[in-house]
Amino acid sequence: MSPVAIALTGVSLLLILLAFRIPVAFAMFLIGFVGIWALNGLNAALGLLASESFTLSSNPELIVIPLFILMGNVASITGMSRRLYEAAYAIIGQMRGGLAAATVIGCGGFAALSGSSVASALTMGKVSLAEMDRYDYDPRLSTGVVAAGGTLGILIPPSTGFVIYAILSEQSIGRLFLAGVIPGLLLLSMFLVTIWVLCLIRPQMGPRGPATTMAEKSRAVFNALPIIVLTLLTIGGIYGGFFSPVEAAGVGAGAVVILGFVSRTLSLAQLWQATRDSIVTTASVMLILIAAHIFNPFLALSHIPDFVKEVITSLPLGTIGTLIVILLIYMVLGTFLEGFAMLVLTLPIFVPIVTGLGIDLIWFGVLVVLTLEMGLISPPVGINVFIVKSVAPKVPLGQIFVGVMPFWVAMLVTLGILVALPQLSLFLPSQMMQ
Numbered sequence: 202m203s204p205v206a207i208a209l210t211g212v213s214l215l216l217i218l219l220a221f222r223i224p225v226a227f228a229m230f231l232i233g234f235v236g237i238w239a240l241n242g243l244n245a246a247l248g249l250l251a252s253e254s255f256t257l258s259s260n261p262e263l264i265v266i267p268l269f270i271l272m273g274n275v276a277s278i279t280g281m282s283r284r285l286y287e288a289a290y291a292i293i294g295q296m297r298g299g300l301a302a303a304t305v306i307g308c309g310g311f312a313a314l315s316g317s318s319v320a321s322a323l324t325m326g327k328v329s330l331a332e333m334d335r336y337d338y339d340p341r342l343s344t345g346v347v348a349a350g351g352t353l354g355i356l357i358p359p360s361t362g363f364v365i366y367a368i369l370s371e372q373s374i375g376r377l378f379l380a381g382v383i384p385g386l387l388l389l390s391m392f393l394v395t396i397w398v399l400c401l402i403r404p405q406m407g408p409r410g411p412a413t414t415m416a417e418k419s420r421a422v423f424n425a426l427p428i429i430v431l432t433l434l435t436i437g438g439i440y441g442g443f444f445s446p447v448e449a450a451g452v453g454a455g456a457v458v459i460l461g462f463v464s465r466t467l468s469l470a471q472l473w474q475a476t477r478d479s480i481v482t483t484a485s486v487m488l489i490l491i492a493a494h495i496f497n498p499f500l501a502l503s504h505i506p507d508f509v510k511e512v513i514t515s516l517p518l519g520t521i522g523t524l525i526v527i528l529l530i531y532m533v534l535g536t537f538l539e540g541f542a543m544l545v546l547t548l549p550i551f552v553p554i555v556t557g558l559g560i561d562l563i564w565f566g567v568l569v570v571l572t573l574e575m576g577l578i579s580p581p582v583g584i585n586v587f588i589v590k591s592v593a594p595k596v597p598l599g600q601i602f603v604g605v606m607p608f609w610v611a612m613l614v615t616l617g618i619l620v621a622l623p624q625l626s627l628f629l630p631s632q633m634m635q
Contacts, residue, residue: 208503226488233496268450274475279466291421298400298407308350322351326592345604352574357385493545535576
């Protein structure tokens with residue numbers, strides 16, 4: 202059996218295991234280990250298992266994952282995310298579709314703390330869906346905006362998606378964080394435009410909320426000031442060159458815990474619960490990363506990346522055409538694969554191709570992460586849709602998928618803009634990290 206045939210068999214078996222809901226990490230461990238055993242012997246497989254597990258686990262850059270996750274969990278428990286939504290609600294809630302727009306802004310703000318799309322959708326769903334239901338918002342708009350707004354968590358830094366991409370592609374986490382700022386704000390703006398258009402076409406979808414006085418607006422903004430300052434401190438510290446991403450994660454996690462204790466919104470029991478949740482999430486991410494570093498050498502030994510590269514580059518597509526084909530592949534995979542699984546499966550194949558074409562890997566990372574976001578609301582998997590369904594059990598799943606489609610189109614338009622204008626992704630990294 203040739204190495205390519207062994208690899209194709211392994212990938213096929215991996216997809217079968219994933220279809221049977223075997224955890225991604227365990228499936229990749231099994232296929233990667235057995236594949237290396239078949240291609241290079243048992244000793245090589247055992248040696249790689251030991252060395253890669255230790256090398257990856259001791260990488261100091263990965264400390265950003267548990268710290269940013271902890272920061273998001275504590276912010277959620279202490280009600281900081283709710284206060285951010287209330288501030289946006291007080292300012293624009295009286296506009297048609299204002300509650301939906303406030304939800305998107307709240308998702309964007311919470312994403313800047315948690316870095317998690319699932320956490321953003323779950324937290325903002327709990328906060329905002331009841332309010333939009335109270336003011337007779339169309340369920341398709343209310344649930345769709347929460348599911349779509351939650352996807353901002355993987356693009357607006359700090360982003361676990363960028364951290365995983367950086368580790369797998371050997372790129373700078375700081376540069377990727379900077380590269381995600383303008384695209385993240387662009388996507389948030391596109392969501393706001395989508396809400397405005399939907400409510401312009403069908404005003405009954407997003408009725409006006411109650412008007413608030415200037416005093417109420419000021420009070421709501423003042424209450425949200427801690428989370429705003431915390432966001433500026435951590436993310437602004439990275440952009441200003443005061444902190445590395447690792448240092449910013451430590452400062453942010455420490456600051457949010459101190460704020461919680463000072464404001465008496467955080468107890469030791471709640472901190473313990475947030476810490477446990479952060480450890481569980483981090484362990485899941487680390488298992489996937491270690492499994493990827495077992496599976497990727499199996500693909501390299503089989504020469505599958507070279508084979509795919511030859512096939513794609515032999516097509517008369519040109520650089521942009523090849524890039525579009527790769528992004529289309531990600532869109533298709535996103536309909537049935539989880540985002541992190543797509544990264545660890547595909548980057549060993551696609552990174553050599555885009556590098557050979559002269560495509561900037563930071564720009565490519567932004568495009569890939571945005572495409573992964575689209576998978577979060579694409580049927581049939583659409584994990585954010587199922588998260589929103591758990592918060593709004595009375596809304597049929599089909600209605601939620603209908604509600605997210607205008608936002609999926611907005612994401613597609615944003616992706617097209619970023620492909621056409623790479624400077625939007627590369628401007629901040631080039632200016633701030635010479």
